[in-house]
Amino acid sequence: xxxxxxxxxxxxxxxxxxxxxxxxxxxxxxxxxxxxxxxxxxxxxxxxxxxxxxxxxxxxxxxxxxxxxxxxxxxxxxxxxxxxxxxxxxxxxxxxxxxxxxxxxxxxxxxxxxxxxxxxxxxxxxxxxxxxxxxxxxxxxxxxxxxxxxxxxxxxxxxxxxxxxxxxxxxxxxxxxxxxxxxxxxxxxxxxxxxxxxxxxxxxxxxxxxxxxxxxxxxxxxxxxxxxxxxxxxxxxxxxxxxxxxxxxxxxxxxxxxxxxxxxxxxxxxxxxxxxxxxxxxxxxxxxxxxxxxxxxxxxxxxxxxxxxx
Amino acid sequence: xxxxxxxxxxxxxxxxxxxxxxxxxxxxxxxxxxxxxxxxxxxxxxxxxxxxxxxxxxxxxxxxxxxxxxxxxxxxxxxxxxxxxxxxxxxxxxxxxxxxxxxxxxxxxxxxxxxxxxxxxxxxxxxxxxxxxxxxxxxxxxxxxxxxxxxxxxxxxxxxxxxxxxxxxxxxxxxxxxxxxxxxxxxxxxxxxxxxxxxxxxxxxxxxxxxxxxxxxxxxxxxxxxxxxxxxxxxxxxxxxxxxxxxxxxxxxxxxxxxxxxxxxxxxxxx
Numbered sequence: 001x002x003x004x005x006x007x008x009x010x011x012x013x014x015x016x017x018x019x020x021x022x023x024x025x026x027x028x029x030x031x032x033x034x035x036x037x038x039x040x041x042x043x044x045x046x047x048x049x050x051x052x053x054x055x056x057x058x059x060x061x062x063x064x065x066x067x068x069x070x071x072x073x074x075x076x077x078x079x080x081x082x083x084x085x086x087x088x089x090x091x092x093x094x095x096x097x098x099x100x101x102x103x104x105x106x107x108x109x110x111x112x113x114x115x116x117x118x119x120x121x122x123x124x125x126x127x128x129x130x131x132x133x134x135x136x137x138x139x140x141x142x143x144x145x146x147x148x149x150x151x152x153x154x155x156x157x158x159x160x161x162x163x164x165x166x167x168x169x170x171x172x173x174x175x176x177x178x179x180x181x182x183x184x185x186x187x188x189x190x191x192x193x194x195x196x197x198x199x200x201x202x203x204x205x206x207x208x209x210x211x212x213x214x215x216x217x218x219x220x221x222x223x224x225x226x227x228x229x230x231x232x233x234x235x236x237x238x239x240x241x242x243x244x245x246x247x248x249x250x251x252x253x254x255x256x257x258x259x260x261x262x263x264x265x266x267x268x269x270x271x272x273x274x275x276x277x278x279x280x281x282x283x284x285x286x287x288x289x290x291x292x293x294x295x296x297x298x299x300x301x302x303x304x305x306x307x308x309x310x
Numbered sequence: 311x312x313x314x315x316x317x318x319x320x321x322x323x324x325x326x327x328x329x330x331x332x333x334x335x336x337x338x339x340x341x342x343x344x345x346x347x348x349x350x351x352x353x354x355x356x357x358x359x360x361x362x363x364x365x366x367x368x369x370x371x372x373x374x375x376x377x378x379x380x381x382x383x384x385x386x387x388x389x390x391x392x393x394x395x396x397x398x399x400x401x402x403x404x405x406x407x408x409x410x411x412x413x414x415x416x417x418x419x420x421x422x423x424x425x426x427x428x429x430x431x432x433x434x435x436x437x438x439x440x441x442x443x444x445x446x447x448x449x450x451x452x453x454x455x456x457x458x459x460x461x462x463x464x465x466x467x468x469x470x471x472x473x474x475x476x477x478x479x480x481x482x483x484x485x486x487x488x489x490x491x492x493x494x495x496x497x498x499x500x501x502x503x504x505x506x507x508x509x510x511x512x513x514x515x516x517x518x519x520x521x522x523x524x525x526x527x528x529x530x531x532x533x534x535x536x537x538x539x540x541x542x543x544x545x546x547x548x549x550x551x552x553x554x555x556x557x558x559x560x561x562x563x564x565x566x567x568x569x570x571x572x573x574x575x576x577x578x579x580x581x
Contacts, residue, residue: 016514026473045578045579045580048404048407048408049407049408049410050404050407050578050579050580052410052576052578052579053577069410070410073408073409073410074409074410076408078405078408079402080404080405080408081404082401083401084400084401084402084404084405085402086318087400087402088321088322088323088399088530089321093321093437096404097317097318098406098409099461100313100314100317100408101409101411102311102406102409102410102411103311103411103412103415106497131508146405
């Protein structure tokens with residue numbers, strides 16, 4: 001659905017986005033992670049043809065962007081850097097205007113289209129107030145509604161739950177999952193690791209303009225092949241497991257053995273008490289931090305060696 | 311897209327506030343004239359103003375002459391400066407473009423909507439001027455005949471035709487301003503910046519127009535032929551400056567709109 005090759009955006013000497021090869025497949029919920037200023041938004045804008053790339057290629061739904069924008073973008077819904085609307089008009093009027101904008105728009109069924117997305121995102125259909133009176137959460141819902149207007153095959157969402165309360169976040173998450181089950185591919189850019197962790201099937205991590213990780217969620221956050229043990233008899237346990245011990249921190253031991261049942265058996269049969277035992281799992285935060293720092297070390301190393309990258 | 315832009319224009323409170331403010335000064339002038347009966351001496355002050363004391367039917371033209379040099383262009387600069395920069399400021403520009411609305415299409419629709427605003431403003435000023443003139447000022451000749459600027463008399467059909475011509479000419483006079491405001495609007499994300507830049511350009515043009523040393527430049531200044539609509543009320547009509555004015559505005563339109571298009575279609579939208 002989204003494929004980029006060597007996508008690069010240079011501002012003067014700064015590479016805001018540096019040779020990014022994205023690969024988002026049909027049916028994915030793709031989490032696009034990165035710190036503020038890592039180039040996420042610039043990448044999203046290039047995908048949508050708002051910012052023109054300095055180098056590299058973009059394919060959206062199999063067609064080159066921004067060349068095929070007029071045929072591709074009608075099948076894409078987007079929320080970029082927060083929602084926007086004309087403040088003096090109501091949400092409904094804003095959606096009708098947006099529905100009427102652009103080529104090949106039909107008047108027929110407009111009212112129904114607008115009513116259905118308003119209901120979908122949980123806004124009050126009877127609300128006639130101008131958007132200027134809307135709360136941040138309501139604006140966010142309105143932005144999502146406008147992204148859904150054309151029943152897109154691909155949704156590109158930048159921080160979609162920004163400003164929502166926990167209840168609202170839950171609702172939007174359910175809505176996105178439901179859309180995804182119905183066949184919509186979702187590209188979700190976020191700096192909220194927990195959001196991505198709960199929603200996404202694939203993850204890409206951007207660090208200072210470079211894509212440092214791109215993999216299935218399951219592969220990233222799966223078991224590490226180690227076992228974590230908590231025991232009140234830590235001293236004896238350390239002695240017993242010395243050969244396989246990775247680290248010991250107070251009562252918490254990490255053992256280089258993926259079979260936690262076997263580890264448990266060894267401890268218990270030696271008469272040691274075990275409070276907790278289970279396979280070690282990485283969470284996304286660790287993955288991201290590890291990937292970023294690795295990348296940084298690699299770059300620093302290059303600089304140390306006096307080699308200047310082209 | 312043009313239809314959408316027109317709906318946006320008409321549904322904006324700012325459009326109507328601006329038009330109301332445009333009408334305030336001519337109306338105040340009419341009230342003062344009616345109360346005091348003291349007009350400017352013939353040949354001084356805005357055109358037609360000395361004539362309206364006796365004949366209110368000329369007041370639409372006097373009203374146009376009052377707003378034309380400053381108020382109307384400032385209003386056009388504000389509305390034109392809003393065109394792209396205003397959408398950028400509210401963030402709606404990016405959503406229009408990913409809708410998708412082609413950039414060329416958008417800029418043409420914006421230009422059309424600014425011209426529509428000018429036409430609307432000019433017509434409202436004329437209509438309000440007519441009503442105010444009828445209510446407050448002299449009735450003129452009972453036969454409906456009006457003295458032309460050349461001294462001969464024009465009947466009411468001629469006056470109506472020429473007034474329509476004048477409305478059209480004033481609208482065309484604003485093309486250059488509108489296109490410049492649109493051009494600046496594609497360069498900045500600040501609507502006020504674009505409007506002020508346009509106003510500065512007009513002030514410069516007016517200053518140069520009063521400077522003898524700038525003689526060579528004067529035929530090319532955008533404000534040079536603005537008041538040529540008065541020539542439409544000579545008998546016979548003196549077309550020379552009117553035609554030059556239209557051509558000049560057409561040239562400004564081509565250059566500024568072309569530049570606006572070239573800039574907007576190749577620019578990174580980061581708003």
